[in-house]
Amino acid sequence: MFNIVKANEPLIIKNVNILIYGEPGVGKTSLANTAINPLTLDFDNGIHRSDNRKDVFVVENWKVVNNNMNDFMKLLSGYNTIIIDTVDTLLDYMGAWIIEQTPRYSQPKYKLQFYGSLKDEFAKLIGRLRTLGKDVVCLAHMKEKDEGDLRIKRPAITGGSYDRVMQLSDFVGYLFIKDNKRTLDFNPTDFWFGKNSAKFDQLQVPDFKSNPDFLSNLIIEMKNSINKQTQAQAESVITITKYNQRIQDSKKPEDFNFLMSEMSNLKNGVKVQLWENMQKKANQLGFEFLKKEKKFVAKQEEVTTTKELEQDNIDEYLDNTDKVVADDSDFIF
Known part of the structure; x- marks a missing residue:
């Protein structure tokens, strides 16, 4: 019925x-x-x-x-x-x-x-x-x-x-x-x-x-x-559902990179939807996408070098000195 x-x-x-x-x-x-x-x-x-x-x-x-x-x-x-x-x-x-x-x-x-x-x-x-x-x-x-x-x-x-x-x-x-x-x-x-x-x-x-x-x-x-258009739309739904599940199952940067190579031949409209979901999932796992290399990698932690620390201390000293000079009207060089 x-x-x-x-x-x-x-x-x-x-x-x-x-x-x-x-x-x-x-x-x-x-x-x-x-x-x-x-x-x-x-x-x-x-x-x-x-x-x-x-x-x-x-x-x-x-x-x-x-x-x-x-x-x-x-x-x-x-x-x-x-x-x-x-x-x-x-x-x-x-x-x-x-x-x-x-x-x-x-x-x-x-x-x-x-x-x-x-x-x-x-x-x-x-x-x-x-x-x-x-x-x-x-x-x-x-x-x-x-x-x-x-x-x-x-x-x-x-x-x-x-x-x-x-x-x-x-x-x-x-x-x-x-x-x-x-x-x-x-x-x-x-x-x-x-x-x-x-x-x-x-x-x-x-x-x-x-x-x-x-x-x-x-x-x-x-x-x-x-x-034919409605058939193509139905096929797109199946494709999106399949790849979304694989995106959710991905655990390593290599998983995302492999999926990207598979998705290269998909229609643009389908790729756009999947790409947004892929970026979101990768970000949740701590991965980032390198545009130049066109691949996902684990995010690198920022390491502060000794030279950078020394420069930070100098900058802080100069900032404090400027404040003293500005506030001390009796200071004469």
């Missing part, structure tokens, strides 16, 4: 949330419909303009959906990918429903509460779709915003909900025309927003008739990339 994923076990990602934005007519809906077994939730009533349409459910208001949520979820159960077209219109519908439930939220002084409820309602929907194991593709129009000397392209999403939509998106891609060809870029640049944990290069979108599974294949790559 309950499944706890241990720190040293990979956390497998089974579904992703994607946000794709661009100008009207650039082919966002057609692109989204190349995902596996998709259902488009048409909030804009513009699905008829797509040249690659699959199954569609036209949503005219959020009240009907919210009042019949269980039936709505059953409706979606037979699909692998849910397309929200567009997310901004969905938020408009949700906003109208929220104000209908709480009329005072229409007043300017309740603006923060309104946007808080709107963000919660959207997150609740995405959470339900995740629970069903669905991949979610949110579509949005593009708008430009001046930031200093630059004009930045970003998703056209209702102000207070923008950050929440971006947070819930695993990938954010900008779709545009370049050299008369559709181009999809998940990389954030100086000119548009993006989110790209898979490190995709700028992608040329193929003709959908010749490659009807373009987004489906891309989503597989997204999941593989994320899961």
Whole structure:
């Protein structure tokens, strides 16, 4: 019933949330419909303009959906990918429903509460779709915003909900025309927003008739990339745990030096954590690290030589003499 994923076990990602934005007519809906077994939730009533349409459910208001949520979820159960077209219109519908439930939220002084409820309602929907194991593709129009000397392209999403939509998106891609060809870029640049944990290069979108599974294949790559990262994180935890135990078991400088040679091939992030623990343990045992020789040695006790003692006595004598001279006004040389 309950499944706890241990720190040293990979956390497998089974579904992703994607946000794709661009100008009207650039082919966002057609692109989204190349995902596996998709259902488009048409909030804009513009699905008829797509040249690659699959199954569609036209949503005219959020009240009907919210009042019949269980039936709505059953409706979606037979699909692998849910397309929200567009997310901004969905938020408009949700906003109208929220104000209908709480009329005072229409007043300017309740603006923060309104946007808080709107963000919660959207997150609740995405959470339900995740629970069903669905991949979610949110579509949005593009708008430009001046930031200093630059004009930045970003998703056209209702102000207070923008950050929440971006947070819930695993990938954010900008779709545009370049050299008369559709181009999809998940990389954030100086000119548009993006989110790209898979490190995709700028992608040329193929003709959908010749490659009807373009987004489906891309989503597989997204999941593989994320899961490789979580696998690497799990392996790092195992490595850190193993070496930390060996650090605690070390008793001699030679033990630490041997560990250092073994750790030389580890990833930098792992080495940093282990190095801090190694220095702390070595210091507790009375060892020090010689940077020039790059090795641990036992700390040397400071030995005061006869010459140093003689110089200390001279310095002390001069200090005392200075005090006498300064204090004795009758002293004449």
